[in-house]
Amino acid sequence: MDTNILFIFILAVFVGFEVISKVPSMLHTPLMSGTNAIHGIILFGGILVLADADTHLAQVLGFVAVVFGSANVFGGFMVTDRMLQMFKKKKQP
Amino acid sequence: MSSQIVPLIIIGVSVLFILGIKFLSSPKTARTGNLVAAAGMFIALCALLKADGSSVWSHGWSFNYTLIVIGTVIGLIIGAIGAYSVKMTAMPQMVAMFNGLGGGAAALVASLEFVGRSHSIEGIAGFDAGSMLFATLIGSLSFSGSIIAYLKLEGKFEKPHTFPGQNILNGLILLVILGLCGFLTCNASSDNATTFFIVMFSLALFFGVAMVMPIGGADMPVVISLLNSFTGLAVAADGFAINNLAMVVAGTLVGSSGTLLTLLMCKAMNRPVTNVLFGAFGSSGGAQAGAAGIVGTVKPIQADEVALLLAYAQRVVIVPGYGMAVAQAQHSVRELSDELGKRGVEVQFAIHPVAGRMPGHMNVLLAEANVPYDQLIEMEQINPSMDRVDVCLVIGANDVVNPAAREDKSSPIYGMPIIDADHCKTCIVMKRSMAAGFAGIENHLFYKDNTRMLFGDAKASLNALVAAVKAS
Numbered sequence: 288m289d290t291n292i293l294f295i296f297i298l299a300v301f302v303g304f305e306v307i308s309k310v311p312s313m314l315h316t317p318l319m320s321g322t323n324a325i326h327g328i329i330l331f332g333g334i335l336v337l338a339d340a341d342t343h344l345a346q347v348l349g350f351v352a353v354v355f356g357s358a359n360v361f362g363g364f365m366v367t368d369r370m371l372q373m374f375k376k377k378k379q380p
Numbered sequence: 381m382s383s384q385i386v387p388l389i390i391i392g393v394s395v396l397f398i399l400g401i402k403f404l405s406s407p408k409t410a411r412t413g414n415l416v417a418a419a420g421m422f423i424a425l426c427a428l429l430k431a432d433g434s435s436v437w438s439h440g441w442s443f444n445y446t447l448i449v450i451g452t453v454i455g456l457i458i459g460a461i462g463a464y465s466v467k468m469t470a471m472p473q474m475v476a477m478f479n480g481l482g483g484g485a486a487a488l489v490a491s492l493e494f495v496g497r498s499h500s501i502e503g504i505a506g507f508d509a510g511s512m513l514f515a516t517l518i519g520s521l522s523f524s525g526s527i528i529a530y531l532k533l534e535g536k537f538e539k540p541h542t543f544p545g546q547n548i549l550n551g552l553i554l555l556v557i558l559g560l561c562g563f564l565t566c567n568a569s570s571d572n573a574t575t576f577f578i579v580m581f582s583l584a585l586f587f588g589v590a591m592v593m594p595i596g597g598a599d600m601p602v603v604i605s606l607l608n609s610f611t612g613l614a615v616a617a618d619g620f621a622i623n624n625l626a627m628v629v630a631g632t633l634v635g636s637s638g639t640l641l642t643l644l645m646c647k648a649m650n651r652p653v654t655n656v657l658f659g660a661f662g663s664s665g666g667a668q669a670g671a672a673g674i675v676g677t678v679k680p681i682q683a684d685e686v687a688l689l690l691a692y693a694q695r696v697v698i699v700p701g702y703g704m705a706v707a708q709a710q711h712s713v714r715e716l717s718d719e720l721g722k723r724g725v726e727v728q729f730a731i732h733p734v735a736g737r738m739p740g741h742m743n744v745l746l747a748e749a750n751v752p753y754d755q756l757i758e759m760e761q762i763n764p765s766m767d768r769v770d771v772c773l774v775i776g777a778n779d780v781v782n783p784a785a786r787e788d789k790s791s792p793i794y795g796m797p798i799i800d801a802d803h804c805k806t807c808i809v810m811k812r813s814m815a816a817g818f819a820g821i822e823n824h825l826f827y828k829d830n831t832r833m834l835f836g837d838a839k840a841s842l843n844a845l846v847a848a849v850k851a852s
Contacts, residue, residue, distance in 0.1 A: 292620060292628055299394075299616075299629050303636025306398055310405040312648055312733035312758070315641060316740035319605050320475045321404045321414050322638055325397055326482050326612045328421065328630040330455075331428050332489035334448050335622055336496075345492055346444065350451045352488035357455020358462070359482035364418040365463035366474050371411040373468075373747035 320367040327360025387625070389427040394629045396420030401637055424626050468748045469705040472738040473533045476604045479611055480526030486614035487519030487581070493621055494577060498568045508621050509568040513561045515617035516577075517584045522610040524588030529604050532597045542594045547658055550590050557583050591657070598779070599656045601738040602645050606653075609638025648733035649796055678814065681832035683841060686773075686808050687848030690716075693770035695726045697762065699799055700746065702736045703776015703811065707838035710749035713775065716842055717751065719849050729755055730762045730772075730799045732780035759799050769804035774825075776810065776838050782823045793821060807831045810841050 310318055333356040337349030397420050403413025459478070466474045494512040497504045504512070560580040564573060595603055612634025619627030646653045690696055698717065704710060717727040729751065735742045743756055766772070774781055781801040784791040801807050802825050809831060825831055834841055 289623070292623070292625065295625065296616065296620075296628055296632050299632035300636045302398055303401075303633040303638075304640050306402045306633075307405045307637045307640055310641070310644065311407065312644075313731065313740040313743040313756075314405060314407060314410060315605075315645060315733075316471065316475070316601075316738040316744065317410055317414075318401070318404045319601075319608055319638070319641060319738075320471075320478075321417060322401060322612065322634045322641075323475055323479050323482070323608050324414075325400070325417055325421070325630050326486075326608070326615045326634040327478075328424065328627050329482055329485045329489060329611075329615045329618065330452070331425070331624060332615070332618045332622060332627060333451070333485050334428070335624070336489050336492045337448050337451070338444050339496075340444055340492070345496065346447060348488050348492055349444075350447050352485045352492070353448055353451030354455045354458070355481040355485035355488070357452045358459040359455075359478050359485060360421060360459070361456045362459025362463045362474075362478045363482075364414060364421070365460060366466070366471065366478065367414045368411065368418075369463060370471060370744055371414055373744060 317367055317370045320363065320370060324360060324363025324367055327356060327363050330356030330360050332356070386427055389423065390626045390629070393420045393424045393427070393626055396423070397630055397633055401633060428626075467708075468710075468745055469708065470533075471744060472601065472604065472741065473530050475738075476526045476530040476533065476600070476607075479604060479608050480523050480530065483519045483522030483526060483607065483611040483614060485519075486611060486618050487516050487523060487584075489618050490515035490519060490614070490621060491577070491581060493618075494568070495574055498573050498577075503569040506565055506568075510561075510565045511617040511620040513564055513580070515614045515621065516581060517557060517561060518610045518617070519614035520581055520584040521588040521591070522607045522614060524585045525592045525607050525610075526588075526604065528589055528592040529600050529607065532592070533600050535597075546590075546594055550587065553583060553587050553590065557587060594658075595656065601734070602642055602649075602653070602656050604738075605638060605642040605645055606657075609635045609642060612636075612638055645734070651796070676827040676829060678826050679832050681808065681834055683834060683844040684848045686832070686834055687845050687852055689771050689806055689808070690720055690725065690773070690845065691723055691849050691852045693720075693725055695728075695769050696720060697728050697730050697766070697769045697772045697801075697804065699730045699732070699772060699774045699777050699781055699801055700735060700742045701732075701775065701777025701780060702741075703778075703838050705736055705741065705745055705776070707776065709775065709839040709842050710745045710751075712839050712842035712846065714746070714749040714751050715846050716849065717755070719846055723849070727755065728757050728762065730759065730801075731756050732759050732777070732799050733797075735777055735780050759797060763800050766800040766803040770806065772801045772804040772807045774801055774807065774809045775842070778811075778823055779821065781825050782821065783828075784821060784824045787824065791821060801825060802828050802831070805830065808834055810834045810836075810838050812837060 333352035337353055340346045340349045396416055400413045400417025403409035462474055490512040557580055560576055564576055592603055612631045616628050616631030616635055619631055720727050731742050779793060781799050783802050785793045785796040785798045788794060807830055
């Protein structure tokens, strides 16, 4: 086990808590959606395991993981952007 | 050279993710924040493709890489179609769906890694095995739980499903899962490890279903937020297992900020998170408890009468709720507010923090209908002046305006902050029928002396109101 990585993990826990201490409730949904997109980084995990896959089963499951991860990351960012697009301040007609 | 650059890139990417989340929590910078995080993701992907050559791209092009490209493109297409075709009312479901897919991916990555390495000669170190099992457990739980949450928001079995002893049964299943995880951590290379692993995986999938089924549709936002932070933790655990720092940082950030967001949402509803997860509240006793202390009768009103009240009011406050979203009535609401504005009536929208199926749901919908941002007022700001409001128009909102939260100590929602719709001069409640709200509690507001009920589909009623205001 690499203790450096554990050290980074612990710091990241606190950063995650600190960084969103004050959020107006109207931004809860976009924030949830945005962080949802960030964990789409699992796409990399899918790419790494599929690259090393040596059985058909591993290829199939790895392929599914890549599709899922890719949909998570791309869809996540797009849907968040679509939500936030509408928060622009509009001029009264 | 590349081996020195990669950690630097990952530091930069981590900063972009942190700034992204930071910007996302303020209205002015939110959109930039999302783009900053997306840019971080893009850079991280390039760094993985270009610089990790030693381990990933060293054997030249093979069929697996073709699969990677095809899989990524298919995912991109699914994501784009999902993100751009979904109706604004169905946004929460979409987030649940994407979260579930991420959880599924995290579980699959961990499973492949575990089964692959448990058969290898080196075996798996206890810590690695532990993080893989954790990622499998949390990821698959998040996958099946998110699908149930998706279905509940789509209107399938939205009522809580409970039976006696359910929490005990769930607890037992969880114990078995944890037992299997413990066994596998110590015996990752034993002959039947794969069999035990499959049993654990299936039980975890089942547990996700069993955990979300008893929770009512109104609490799905909290559940999705919790599952979102779960997926983050699963991704972080995957990062530990395959030694990928970017995944550890991104997953952990999501895990901890998601946990805090879940707690903030519960706070807005004035309920502890344990109550949401294990309370199965609203399934029994709620209606009876709320019915006590109701005095008065329900007084219906017609649309043209409401139109007159509105047209000659000084100040009108509109309280939107999930009913407005279901009826797709946000555009009609905006038309009504414009029409009243032309007549010099001051129109404001009072937004309860948990109105709709997700916090911020109403803001998104009204913004879509081009309601000016500064007309949306948060609950704390509008409540002190509610007694100077002539007409309060409640459109498809129920629990968030229920005075039982202030008056009735036996009510399950007692203590929840509400919009004081009952303090205005006349309160018009637009509702399809007398059915109770999501929480299954009788609403005291409907029986107040200054309340009138306008029954019917919200959109149809609003269009009638617009026509009547124009004519008057």
